[in-house]
Amino acid sequence: MKKSAFISDLIFTFFLTGVFFLCLFRYLGSSMVLALLFAALCGCIAVIGVGILGQNKRKRLRLKHSEETQKEKLLAHLSLLSDAQKTSFFQVVLSHSSPVQRFSSLRLTGEKELYFLRIRFSPVTADEIASISRVKTSKEKILLCNCIEEEAKALCETLNIRIWTGNEVYAHVKEADALPQKYLGEPTPKDKRKLRLRLCFAKSNSRRFLVGGCLILLTSLITPFPYYYLIFGSALLIVALFIRIFGYTG
Numbered sequence: 001m002k003k004s005a006f007i008s009d010l011i012f013t014f015f016l017t018g019v020f021f022l023c024l025f026r027y028l029g030s031s032m033v034l035a036l037l038f039a040a041l042c043g044c045i046a047v048i049g050v051g052i053l054g055q056n057k058r059k060r061l062r063l064k065h066s067e068e069t070q071k072e073k074l075l076a077h078l079s080l081l082s083d084a085q086k087t088s089f090f091q092v093v094l095s096h097s098s099p100v101q102r103f104s105s106l107r108l109t110g111e112k113e114l115y116f117l118r119i120r121f122s123p124v125t126a127d128e129i130a131s132i133s134r135v136k137t138s139k140e141k142i143l144l145c146n147c148i149e150e151e152a153k154a155l156c157e158t159l160n161i162r163i164w165t166g167n168e169v170y171a172h173v174k175e176a177d178a179l180p181q182k183y184l185g186e187p188t189p190k191d192k193r194k195l196r197l198r199l200c201f202a203k204s205n206s207r208r209f210l211v212g213g214c215l216i217l218l219t220s221l222i223t224p225f226p227y228y229y230l231i232f233g234s235a236l237l238i239v240a241l242f243i244r245i246f247g248y249t250g
Helices: 003-027 032-080 083-094 126-133 150-158 166-175 189-200 203-219 226-246
Strands: 101-104 107-109 113-118 140-145 162-164
Touching (some): 003 032, 150 162, 162 166
Antiparallel strands (some): 101 107, 107 113
16 A cells, blocks of 8 residues: 555545534534534544554555565575575475475475475476376375466376475475575675666656756746756756766666
């Protein structure tokens, strides 16, 4: 929820509640002054209640967005690891609940489970599920993947192969307190500075500076203090020209 929308909701709540109680108190015979005071008080109480609920909602949304971002970074990080690194990583993660041993590359075995690691950018196919089904074992087969094709998912249900996709993988890694300190593929502070610089000095921004500069210069025609507007309006036009010539494209 945007802050402007949140404030708008509070104002709406105040006037809706205030008008309702103003009419109610007047109907009950209160004077206009008392009715206004009580209506304003009721409006403030309603605003406080809505404000508390709204803040809690915003906090939950921020937390949800933060966890979703962290999950996506984790899955990208795991997809960039080598097969040996993935095997070692999940051996530590899955051993958090019960002992797990390395069975082969991208395969781990526990007391009652056999894990197949397919964390990568491309989805798991039905042919791969068929290959997993041919592995002879009495243990429950569990597939860990980032994403899976619908046909492959249906085949897993037929063959009793349990699937752990991104949400389950993230939950187990978080529960084992094994989230990486630094994620592979994440921009470094230097890269982030370059990205912000490219965004600020993109050629497409020249139009915004141009429009802003023109509006300020036009304002100088109707204000008793034109020099301030002339200086800053001219500065914005110079910046617009500079970005248009030397700015980043794309």
